Amino acid sequence: MLIDLRSDTVTRPTPGMKEAMFSAPVGDDVFGEDPTVNALEEKIANLFGMEAALFCPSGTMTNQIAIRLHTGPQREVICHQYSHIYLYEGGGIMANSLASVKLLTGDLGKITAAQVAESINPDDVHAPETTLVSLENTMNKGGGSIYTLEEIKPIHSLCKEKGIKLHLDGARLFNALVETGESPADWGAHFDTISICLSKGLGCPIGSVLLGSKVDIKRARKVRKVFGGGMRQAGFLAAAGIYALDHHVERLKEDHSRARTLGEMLSKLPVVSEIFPVSTNIVIARLEGTTPEEFMKKLAEQDIKSVKFGKDLVRFVTHLDFGDEHLEEFGRRIGKI
Numbered sequence: 001m002l003i004d005l006r007s008d009t010v011t012r013p014t015p016g017m018k019e020a021m022f023s024a025p026v027g028d029d030v031f032g033e034d035p036t037v038n039a040l041e042e043k044i045a046n047l048f049g050m051e052a053a054l055f056c057p058s059g060t061m062t063n064q065i066a067i068r069l070h071t072g073p074q075r076e077v078i079c080h081q082y083s084h085i086y087l088y089e090g091g092g093i094m095a096n097s098l099a100s101v102k103l104l105t106g107d108l109g110k111i112t113a114a115q116v117a118e119s120i121n122p123d124d125v126h127a128p129e130t131t132l133v134s135l136e137n138t139m140n141k142g143g144g145s146i147y148t149l150e151e152i153k154p155i156h157s158l159c160k161e162k163g164i165k166l167h168l169d170g171a172r173l174f175n176a177l178v179e180t181g182e183s184p185a186d187w188g189a190h191f192d193t194i195s196i197c198l199s200k201g202l203g204c205p206i207g208s209v210l211l212g213s214k215v216d217i218k219r220a221r222k223v224r225k226v227f228g229g230g231m232r233q234a235g236f237l238a239a240a241g242i243y244a245l246d247h248h249v250e251r252l253k254e255d256h257s258r259a260r261t262l263g264e265m266l267s268k269l270p271v272v273s274e275i276f277p278v279s280t281n282i283v284i285a286r287l288e289g290t291t292p293e294e295f296m297k298k299l300a301e302q303d304i305k306s307v308k309f310g311k312d313l314v315r316f317v318t319h320l321d322f323g324d325e326h327l328e329e330f331g332r333r334i335g336k337i
């Protein structure tokens with residue numbers, strides 16, 4: 001039995017999800033005529049109390065569309081140095097929007113309003129204009145760390161006061177919400193745009209959604225077209241998203257509890273010097289006396305897959321296809337290395 005912990009993107013659709021997909025009514029979404037895509041967009045916009053939503057093939061696309069909406073040449077986005085938008089989107093901030101980036105540091109991948117305040121450029125001929133702050137929740141590189149709404153509020157107020165847009169890379173926002181008990185609508189009220197991945201913990205084969213105002217989402221639809229993301233009978237995919245919102249949100253807690261146990265198991269290995277605090281479904285282990293390559297090779301010999309996440313770091317992500325039986329088996333196998 002393969003134990004694949006590289007990412008929560010490795011899941012296969014469940015039988016119930018497949019049934020929902022194959023029975024979905026569809027139409028041409030580029031004409032705005034796919035009833036299932038429209039239903040997903042309306043459902044998720046309502047959930048977050050936001051005006052509109054746009055279904056896209058990937059979270060990279062939803063983030064990059066948002067960056068395009070809120071920046072441009074000679075403009076700047078402020079984000080943490082470990083942000084997905086900066087590290088893992090192929091240099092898209094520059095390639096797609098010709099914008100500049102200001103990178104901040106901060107514990108577990110998080111930044112504060114005070115740091116943002118210091119980083120907003122003055123109205124000066126030498127400086128790019130700060131037009132966007134982008135946050136990530138949960139924070140992948142921070143080990144799935146969580147921002148609470150209380151931490152967001154001062155950043156939101158600051159951005160409002162300065163006329164700066166606030167975007168959330170909420171690829172795993174639902175992982176945070178099931179832990180804090182905060183509502184999607186509370187989050188919707190504090191951001192101009194939010195990107196949500198359906199293909200991570202929620203278990204869909206494809207898909208992300210961008211949330212925003214009617215005006216922004218109308219513009220976003222044009223940007224999606226030029227990025228090549230206008231899809232036709234995409235309702236088959238959107239149906240998976242609707243199914244996931246109905247069936248796969250609360251269960252994220254199970255992934256979190258398995259991640260905590262997995263972290264405890266790993267922490268007992270002599271080569272593991274530290275486990276980042278496990279808040280959600282991501283476990284990052286720091287190694288000592290071995291390299292990620294060597295450690296991952298030993299794991300691979302036991303049919304366990306993980307990813308290198310830094311010069312002495314390895315990441316494990318729990319998900320829908322990692323059950324209690326996999327967790328027990330993981331414990332047995334790492335006992336042998």
Ligand SMILES: *Cc1c(COP(=O)(O)O)cnc(C)c1O
Pocket residue numbers: 057058059060061063084085136138140169171172197199200208
């Ligand atoms: C996965 C992920 C994305 C989007 O990735 P895609 O693979 O393009 O869907 C964006 N942000 C974070 C934090 C992610 O983990």
